[in-house]
Amino acid sequence: MNDHERFLSIARFQRTGDPFVFRHWFWYETVIRWQQEGMPAEVSPYDYVSLGKDRVEYIPVNTLTYSLRPYHNSPWPVAVDPKFERKIIEEDQNTVIIQEVDGGIVRFSKKDPTNMPQFIKYPVPDRKAWESFKIRFDPLTPTRFLPNWEVISNTDFQRDPQLQGHPWSERNFALGVSAISLFGIFRDMMGLTGISYTLYDDPKLIEEMMDHMVYFSLEIFKKIFDAGITLDFVNLWEDMCYRVGLLVSPKIVKEMMVPRYRILTDFLRNHGVNIFMLDCDGNVDELVPLLLEGGVNGIFPLEVQAGMDPVTMRKKYGKDLIIAGGIDKRELTKGKKEIDEELKKIPWLLEQGGYFPIVDHLVPPDVPLENYMYMMEQLQKMSTTG
Numbered sequence: 001m002n003d004h005e006r007f008l009s010i011a012r013f014q015r016t017g018d019p020f021v022f023r024h025w026f027w028y029e030t031v032i033r034w035q036q037e038g039m040p041a042e043v044s045p046y047d048y049v050s051l052g053k054d055r056v057e058y059i060p061v062n063t064l065t066y067s068l069r070p071y072h073n074s075p076w077p078v079a080v081d082p083k084f085e086r087k088i089i090e091e092d093q094n095t096v097i098i099q100e101v102d103g104g105i106v107r108f109s110k111k112d113p114t115n116m117p118q119f120i121k122y123p124v125p126d127r128k129a130w131e132s133f134k135i136r137f138d139p140l141t142p143t144r145f146l147p148n149w150e151v152i153s154n155t156d157f158q159r160d161p162q163l164q165g166h167p168w169s170e171r172n173f174a175l176g177v178s179a180i181s182l183f184g185i186f187r188d189m190m191g192l193t194g195i196s197y198t199l200y201d202d203p204k205l206i207e208e209m210m211d212h213m214v215y216f217s218l219e220i221f222k223k224i225f226d227a228g229i230t231l232d233f234v235n236l237w238e239d240m241c242y243r244v245g246l247l248v249s250p251k252i253v254k255e256m257m258v259p260r261y262r263i264l265t266d267f268l269r270n271h272g273v274n275i276f277m278l279d280c281d282g283n284v285d286e287l288v289p290l291l292l293e294g295g296v297n298g299i300f301p302l303e304v305q306a307g308m309d310p311v312t313m314r315k316k317y318g319k320d321l322i323i324a325g326g327i328d329k330r331e332l333t334k335g336k337k338e339i340d341e342e343l344k345k346i347p348w349l350l351e352q353g354g355y356f357p358i359v360d361h362l363v364p365p366d367v368p369l370e371n372y373m374y375m376m377e378q379l380q381k382m383s384t385t386g
Contacts, residue, residue: 001015002172002173003020003053003054003055003056003172003173003174004171004172004173004174004175004232006018006020007020007022007056007173007174007232007233008174008232008275010353010354010355010356011233011275011298011322011354012274012353012354013319013352013353013354014353015353015385016350016351016352016353016384017347017350017351017382017383017384017385018350018383018384018385019346019350019357019379019380019382019383020053020054020356020357021050021053021054021356021357021358021376021379022054022056022277022300022324022356022358023056023300023301023324023356023358024045024046024049024050024358025071025072025358025359025361025362025363026045026071026362026363027071027073027362027363027364027365028069028070028071028073029365030362030363030364030365030367031045031070031071032365033365033368033369034369034372037368037369037370038369039369043158044156044157044158044159045071046156046157046158047157047158047159049372049373049376050157050376051376051377051380052159055157055159055172055173055174056173056174056175056176057152057155057156057157057171057173057174057175057176058156058175058176058177058178058235059145059149059168059175059176059177059224059229059231060145060146060148060149060153060154061144061145061146061149061177061179061220061224062079062081062143062144062145062146063079063144063177063178063179063216063217063220064078064079064178064179064181064184064185064237065077065078065079065185065188066078066079066101068101073362074116074117075100075106075108075117076188077100077101077102077104077188078102078104078123078137078185078188078189079102079137080101080102080103080123080133080136080137081136081137081138081141081143081144082136082141082143083101083102083136084099084100084101084102084103085099085101086098086099086100086101087099089105093110094109094110094111095107095108095109095110096108096110097120100123102123102188102189103123103133104119104121104122104123105119105120105121106118106119106120107120119191122188122189122190122191122194123189124186124189124190124194125190125194127202127205130189130205130208130209133189134209134212137212137216138216139215139216139217139219139220139223140219140223144220145223148165150168150227150229151165151166151167151168152164152165152166152167152168152170152171153165157173160172167228168229168230169228169229169230174232174233175229175230175231175232175233176231176232176233176234176235176277177220177221177224177231177234177235178234178235178236178237179216179217179220179221179234179235180213180217180234180235180236180237180261180264181213181236181237181238182210182213182214182238182256182257182260182261183195183238183240183247183248183253183257184237184238184239184240184280185213185237186206186209186210186213187239187240187247189209192247196247196248199248199252203256206256207256210256210257210260211260213260214260214263214264217264218263218264218267221234221267221268221271225271230272231268231271231272231273232273232275233273233275233276233277233298234268234273234275234276234277235277235278235279236276236277236278236279236296237278237279237280238278238279238280238287239279239280239281239282240253240280240282240287241280241281241282241283241284241286241287241306242282242283242306243282243283243305243306243307244283244306244307245282245283245285245286246286246287250286250290253287253290254290254293257290257294258290258293258294259294260294261291261293261294261295261296262293262294262295264295265294265295265296266295269295274297275297275298275322276295276296276297276298277298277299277300277322277324278291278296278298278299278300279300279301280299281301281303281306281361282303282306283303283306283307283308284299284302284308285307285308287299288313288317288321292317292320292321297320297321297322298321298322298323298324299313299321299322299323299324299325300323300324300325300356300358301324301325301326301358301359301360301361302323302324302325302326302360303325303360303361304326304327304328304330304360305328305330305360308325308326308360309326310323310325310326310345310349310355311326311345311348311349313326314349314352314354314355319353319354321354322354322355322356323349323354323355323356324355324356324357324358325356325357325358325359325360326345326349326357326360327342327343327346327357327358327359327360327375328342328360329359329360329361329362329363329364329367332359332363332367332371332372332375333364333366333367333371334371335371336371336374339371339374339375339378340378343375343378343379343382346379346382347382350382350383350384351384357379359375
């Protein structure tokens with residue numbers, strides 16, 4: 001089986017005992033450290049750490065946010081098109097204040113770029129701002145899709161260079177797109193305080209914004225399908241939970257988001273897509289049953305420090321839920337003994353199917369390359385598929 005076939009079979013609960021690492025994600029500073037520890041700078045880190053397996057790629061389109069540093073690293077401004085001018089407004093010895101490409105004003109630490117910026121002004125503070133902003137949040141602008149997007153290009157993995165320029169239909173890897181967000185993207189536009197007040201002061205505005213996002217996503221999908229490209233999965237992104245639960249009322253999710261999720265997932269299922277992986281940090285216990293109502297059947301990364309446990313999740317939801325994650329990144333900073341202890345839960349999860357072992361968020365720069373590769377080697381030893 002190639003990576004394409006393995007991914008689909010695992011997600012459909014047809015293949016068990018296969019440790020397919022669905023996502024390698026790491027801070028830029030982590031990659032710099034790993035290169036200093038022996039990872040060749042000329043090799044894609046995705047190729048290096050994946051041990052020649054588990055390739056997953058995405059259609060090269062700017063949908064939700066930009067990544068302004070290598071390896072999909074922050075800052076992650078909203079993917080407006082055309083962009084605002086990115087410019088320095090104020091600077092001192094420790095910080096720099098910048099107008100971002102989405103029009104927001106943010107303060108960055110010069111000492112630690114991995115820190116999230118301080119948001120001074122969000123790009124969409126009110127209805128008037130939204131009316132002008134949404135013109136830039138258009139799915140059909142000429143530069144929304146990257147050049148040569150209709151064929152294999154702009155890939156994270158660099159192995160199999162002979163595939164570059166060939167139709168996506170000739171791929172031997174899993175292919176998806178990130179194009180749905182009904183809360184996270186608006187939190188980035190308005191701030192958590194802003195969207196929280198607006199949900200009560202002007203809920204119709206939030207619903208109008210969500211409707212625009214449904215339109216945005218559908219147009220992205222239609223363009224991909226009209227080009228004759230098939231997708232194996234769709235990524236959703238919300239980040240609408242913190243360490244003990246949802247940032248908004250479950251009632252709001254159920255009434256505002258679930259019906260719109262259903263519009264999108266029904267459309268995609270009619271086009272052969274049945275795997276929906278939602279990225280949400282924090283404690284997602286309240287969120288998961290609502291996602292299932294909306295047709296979203298996958299969740300990651302299950303942050304352990306927020307109380308998430310993939311074993312508990314599997315026992316609760318059975319084959320209704322695809323799970324990725326639940327490997328505590330903090331344990332990777334320690335030694336082999338602690339890593340072994342953290343991985344004890346993985347064999348049982350693999351044997352249930354529908355599980356992809358990944359670290360529970362971006363790998364921080366205090367994780368040695370040796371430790372990450374040890375984790376990868378131990379995962380491979382857990383394979384029962386030969």
